[in-house]
Amino acid sequence: MSADRRLAPGSRIGILGGGQLGRMLALDAARLGYACHIFCPEPDAPAALVSAANTVAAYDDEAVLAAFAAAVDVVTYEFENVPAATAAFLAERLPVRPGPKVLSICQNRGREKSFLNGLGIETAPFAVICTRDDLKEALTTIGMPSVLKTMELGYDGKGQRMLNTPDEALAAFDALVGDSGKKLILEGLIDFAFEASVLVARNPEGAVACYPLVENRHANHILKETHVPAPASPQTAVSGEEIARRIAEGLALEGLIGVELFVTQEGRVLVNEMAPRPHNSGHWTQDAAVTSQFEQCVRAVCNLPLGSTVALGPAVMTNLLGDEAHDWLAILSDPKAKLHLYGKAEARAGRKMGHVNRLLD
Amino acid sequence: MSADRRLAPGSRIGILGGGQLGRMLALDAARLGYACHIFCPEPDAPAALVSAANTVAAYDDEAVLAAFAAAVDVVTYEFENVPAATAAFLAERLPVRPGPKVLSICQNRGREKSFLNGLGIETAPFAVICTRDDLKEALTTIGMPSVLKTMELGYDGKGQRMLNTPDEALAAFDALVGDSGKKLILEGLIDFAFEASVLVARNPEGAVACYPLVENRHANHILKETHVPAPASPQTAVSGEEIARRIAEGLALEGLIGVELFVTQEGRVLVNEMAPRPHNSGHWTQDAAVTSQFEQCVRAVCNLPLGSTVALGPAVMTNLLGDEAHDWLAILSDPKAKLHLYGKAEARAGRKMGHVNRLLD
Numbered sequence: 001m002s003a004d005r006r007l008a009p010g011s012r013i014g015i016l017g018g019g020q021l022g023r024m025l026a027l028d029a030a031r032l033g034y035a036c037h038i039f040c041p042e043p044d045a046p047a048a049l050v051s052a053a054n055t056v057a058a059y060d061d062e063a064v065l066a067a068f069a070a071a072v073d074v075v076t077y078e079f080e081n082v083p084a085a086t087a088a089f090l091a092e093r094l095p096v097r098p099g100p101k102v103l104s105i106c107q108n109r110g111r112e113k114s115f116l117n118g119l120g121i122e123t124a125p126f127a128v129i130c131t132r133d134d135l136k137e138a139l140t141t142i143g144m145p146s147v148l149k150t151m152e153l154g155y156d157g158k159g160q161r162m163l164n165t166p167d168e169a170l171a172a173f174d175a176l177v178g179d180s181g182k183k184l185i186l187e188g189l190i191d192f193a194f195e196a197s198v199l200v201a202r203n204p205e206g207a208v209a210c211y212p213l214v215e216n217r218h219a220n221h222i223l224k225e226t227h228v229p230a231p232a233s234p235q236t237a238v239s240g241e242e243i244a245r246r247i248a249e250g251l252a253l254e255g256l257i258g259v260e261l262f263v264t265q266e267g268r269v270l271v272n273e274m275a276p277r278p279h280n281s282g283h284w285t286q287d288a289a290v291t292s293q294f295e296q297c298v299r300a301v302c303n304l305p306l307g308s309t310v311a312l313g314p315a316v317m318t319n320l321l322g323d324e325a326h327d328w329l330a331i332l333s334d335p336k337a338k339l340h341l342y343g344k345a346e347a348r349a350g351r352k353m354g355h356v357n358r359l360l361d
Numbered sequence: 362m363s364a365d366r367r368l369a370p371g372s373r374i375g376i377l378g379g380g381q382l383g384r385m386l387a388l389d390a391a392r393l394g395y396a397c398h399i400f401c402p403e404p405d406a407p408a409a410l411v412s413a414a415n416t417v418a419a420y421d422d423e424a425v426l427a428a429f430a431a432a433v434d435v436v437t438y439e440f441e442n443v444p445a446a447t448a449a450f451l452a453e454r455l456p457v458r459p460g461p462k463v464l465s466i467c468q469n470r471g472r473e474k475s476f477l478n479g480l481g482i483e484t485a486p487f488a489v490i491c492t493r494d495d496l497k498e499a500l501t502t503i504g505m506p507s508v509l510k511t512m513e514l515g516y517d518g519k520g521q522r523m524l525n526t527p528d529e530a531l532a533a534f535d536a537l538v539g540d541s542g543k544k545l546i547l548e549g550l551i552d553f554a555f556e557a558s559v560l561v562a563r564n565p566e567g568a569v570a571c572y573p574l575v576e577n578r579h580a581n582h583i584l585k586e587t588h589v590p591a592p593a594s595p596q597t598a599v600s601g602e603e604i605a606r607r608i609a610e611g612l613a614l615e616g617l618i619g620v621e622l623f624v625t626q627e628g629r630v631l632v633n634e635m636a637p638r639p640h641n642s643g644h645w646t647q648d649a650a651v652t653s654q655f656e657q658c659v660r661a662v663c664n665l666p667l668g669s670t671v672a673l674g675p676a677v678m679t680n681l682l683g684d685e686a687h688d689w690l691a692i693l694s695d696p697k698a699k700l701h702l703y704g705k706a707e708a709r710a711g712r713k714m715g716h717v718n719r720l721l722d
Contacts, residue, residue: 027388
């Protein structure tokens with residue numbers, strides 16, 4: 001690929017979505033000399049407060065989308081629930097990275113698992129559920145306990161129910177489908193030793209770079225802590241990183257994705273799900289890796305050489321949820337702690353307000 | 362001092378000036394959850410592109426300044442040549458940190474040297490020059506070679522002339538004074554082994570934190586490289602840091618200053634000048650210290666606990682002047698290099714376009 005297909009510093013990066021991931025992406029893009037333009041439906045978004053330009057409009061407003069496309073050089077996103085039609089509309093006009101096909105795979109749990117299994121990568125056993133009869137039949141093979149989830153949308157435990165009894169199963173079906181006619185997916189429960197993730201970036205000329213395997217600890221389905229490196233054998237770490245690399249290549253990824261994994265007691269590595277954007281479990285890279293995941297995402301979508309993914313040492317990232325962000329004074333008093341706050345006005349319970357990175361000795 | 366005099370994350374920091382120092386200050390302020398408001402006369406300033414708010418107006422427009430004062434919680438600056446009247450006007454309305462007194466000392470080479478000598482800190486010998494006769498008389502004590510400088514303004518070698526002969530001296534006087542009637546200052550030339558600097562921060566409750574002594578190498582009077590740590594004996598390093606600390610306390614500093622030093626062959630440390638703001642020679646802290654100078658400046662002006670000033674290891678910062686910024690691809694290909702670009706459109710010769718930090722092994 002010729003150098004002129006690289007997007008030089010000074011180019012304009014359009015970001016769909018205005019949350020904290022877009023904010024941190026915009027901050028690192030600015031550091032490299034890029035100007036970001038946030039497109040999101042909500043005014044005063046965290047990302048818009050640190051970006052050169054900002055469009056507040058609905059994702060299906062084509063006139064505004066066309067103007068946005070004309071104002072930027074490449075488009076990426078900071079969350080995966082951008083309507084597929086929005087990504088497709090933009091992709092006819094300029095590079096959208098990752099592309100609409102990647103977005104479409106990551107938006108649908110069934111497509112995602114089929115894609116992974118097609119690459120020979122293990123996932124939880126699953127079945128697509130349209131009717132109560134589908135569910136009854138799937139339970140005979142997948143069994144319980146298992147998890148019933150909406151096929152699309154849903155995050156941080158929203159849109160899913162644990163199934164332990166046939167009665168619970170049918171009640172969960174009714175609650176999740178309601179009168180929407182939405183498809184569901186039944187997933188077998190994995191008996192994992194710990195949850196993990198790997199970030200991987202690939203640029204359009206095909207360079208791939210993986211970060212080390214890390215462990216993620218959740219509370220109430222929300223990420224609470226990331227431990228770097230994961231407490232895994234070297235073989236397990238390599239196998240997690242290999243899986244991420246195969247996914248990046250299988251997707252012909254242009255950008256950065258977070259791959260969520262289950263690691264079993266015996267060191268087997270299964271993929272839980274993928275996010276086609278910077279990932280909460282990659283925030284440690286801001287202070288404990290040579291290249292942050294946000295800088296790496298900018299490098300990938302601008303077709304620059306990828307940065308070093310070497311960790312500076314063991315580290316822990318702790319999310320600040322709701323009121324926990326009020327502890328800023330204690331955190332700032334800890335010489336090892338690096339505080340990151342997202343500029344959100346209201347500290348609602350469970351809301352991601354910020355995080356803290358600590359490099360350990 | 363009570364905790365309620367701390368400015369909590371979410372507060373609004375007003376910054377006078379919109380250049381790269383303001384830009385990097387705004388980026389680090391955002392990371393901590395603060396919102397920046399840039400006040401500067403030029404549109405499309407590098408800092409404005411990454412800040413929540415932006416006022417483009419003249420520094421003497423009092424109506425606009427009053428509105429700015431009402432819109433922010435504290436004011437700081439990113440360059441020291443803000444008119445004294447502007448700082449005074451704002452300081453009647455809200456905290457201005459560093460305060461107008463510090464600004465006034467740093468703006469005037471004569472006041473600056475007198476202040477330093479009053480603290481028992483050595484500077485170059487100097488004399489205030491109003492007339493040709495003043496200059497002739499001063500040359501009899503200070504001698505030549507020496508340097509004739511404008512008393513105020515001037516940076517990167519602008520507004521100064523080296524004097525080697527009596528004829529040169531009179532020509533320099535005429536050239537620098539012109540018909541402005543401006544005061545000049547004659548400074549004896551220091552036979553230094555190297556130029557150095559120390560950054561020091563002090564918060565309103567009196568905590569002081571110094572960064573290590575670093576060496577600065579100039580080309581054409583413009584900073585080219587900073588080497589961390591400086592090639593100095595431990596005693597010399599401590600004496601540079603002690604000087605910075607005495608200055609911070611002597612000024613009752615609220616904020617961060619850069620102190621430029623001369624270190625002689627024998628390890629004597631003299632102060633060249635001070636800048637009441639983040640300093641080009643402190644850019645290494647972004648990638649090679651626990652706390653960047655920009656985060657430290659935010660902590661100091663918001664009266665937060667100061668961050669750790671420990672260096673992560675030896676490092677070199679290299680300025681990218683003019684066309685050197687076009688080397689971004691080679692820099693991004695170096696796994697040790699951290700690129701910082703300021704988003705300036707035009708790479709004029711000698712213009713500071715960005716810098717690179719490299720942590721050495």
